[in-house]
Amino acid sequence: MTAPGTALVRRPTADLAEGIVTHLERVPVDADLAAEQHAGYRAALAGAGWDVREVQPAPGCPDATFVEDSVVVVGGRAVLTRSGAPARRAEVAGTEAAVRELGLDVVRIDGEGTLDGGDVLQVGRTVYVGRGGRTNAEGIRQLRAHVAPLGRTVVPIGLRAVLHLKSAVTALPDGTFLALPELLEPGVLPTARPVDEEPGCHVVPLGGDRVLMSAAAPRTADRLADLGFTPVLVDIGEFEKLEGCVTCLSVLVPATSSGA
Numbered sequence: 001m002t003a004p005g006t007a008l009v010r011r012p013t014a015d016l017a018e019g020i021v022t023h024l025e026r027v028p029v030d031a032d033l034a035a036e037q038h039a040g041y042r043a044a045l046a047g048a049g050w051d052v053r054e055v056q057p058a059p060g061c062p063d064a065t066f067v068e069d070s071v072v073v074v075g076g077r078a079v080l081t082r083s084g085a086p087a088r089r090a091e092v093a094g095t096e097a098a099v100r101e102l103g104l105d106v107v108r109i110d111g112e113g114t115l116d117g118g119d120v121l122q123v124g125r126t127v128y129v130g131r132g133g134r135t136n137a138e139g140i141r142q143l144r145a146h147v148a149p150l151g152r153t154v155v156p157i158g159l160r161a162v163l164h165l166k167s168a169v170t171a172l173p174d175g176t177f178l179a180l181p182e183l184l185e186p187g188v189l190p191t192a193r194p195v196d197e198e199p200g201c202h203v204v205p206l207g208g209d210r211v212l213m214s215a216a217a218p219r220t221a222d223r224l225a226d227l228g229f230t231p232v233l234v235d236i237g238e239f240e241k242l243e244g245c246v247t248c249l250s251v252l253v254p255a256t257s258s259g260a
Helices: 031-047 086-101 137-150 218-226
Strands: 005-009 051-054 071-074 077-080 105-108 120-123 126-131 153-158 169-171 177-179 192-194 203-207 210-214 230-234 251-254
Touching: 005 031, 005 086, 031 051, 031 230, 071 086, 071 137, 071 251, 077 086, 077 137, 086 105, 120 169, 126 137, 137 153, 169 203, 210 218, 218 230
Parallel strands: 005 051, 077 105, 126 153, 177 192, 210 230
Antiparallel strands: 005 251, 071 077, 120 126, 169 177, 203 210
């Protein structure tokens, strides 16, 4: 069976507990357990048919395992980000090498622009972008310039007391949104399904009716199963202590985007 595409991941490092925490109280993180959980996450991606490739380490960057923040892939184009957290900007070099190996067209956010990949949610040909602590108006302007030629429409969304857009909303394979609406600027998103478990608004469509979800959202998983989806549950509890979620730990590059 042909793989649906390539999943880029980056293993957590021993200094994971030193990662940035913005909206949560810092609690102890077990690096060994995190490594086990990441292995389970990679196995779930591989089990869904994705070709899992590891991005080279970024020494001294404990948040680098949240590889989603370093690049946004739209069609055959990879937009390298410039994080609003200066300590994270060194993570991009390894990601750039990985996307170039895939044969993607590489562009970047530069100058005064800031953008984190976790603030970008693509649904069809619409690109929703969270405007908050990690992504600014100039970063959104540059992203729009990079993706408009690909037929994409960029829609900014203001954030409220949340790290990234995808901390508050993601989308199911049918385009339906799962959201914590109180964390988002009202009136921008089409009607969303509210969830009563914070990790329940985080899903990664894996292909077909399968969605990757946190094991910390069992009620939401049951609800999605009732709607005809197939939840694939993974325990990522150590990463959730650092404001991570299932979207943060990978970049999915569909086979139609990659030249490799």
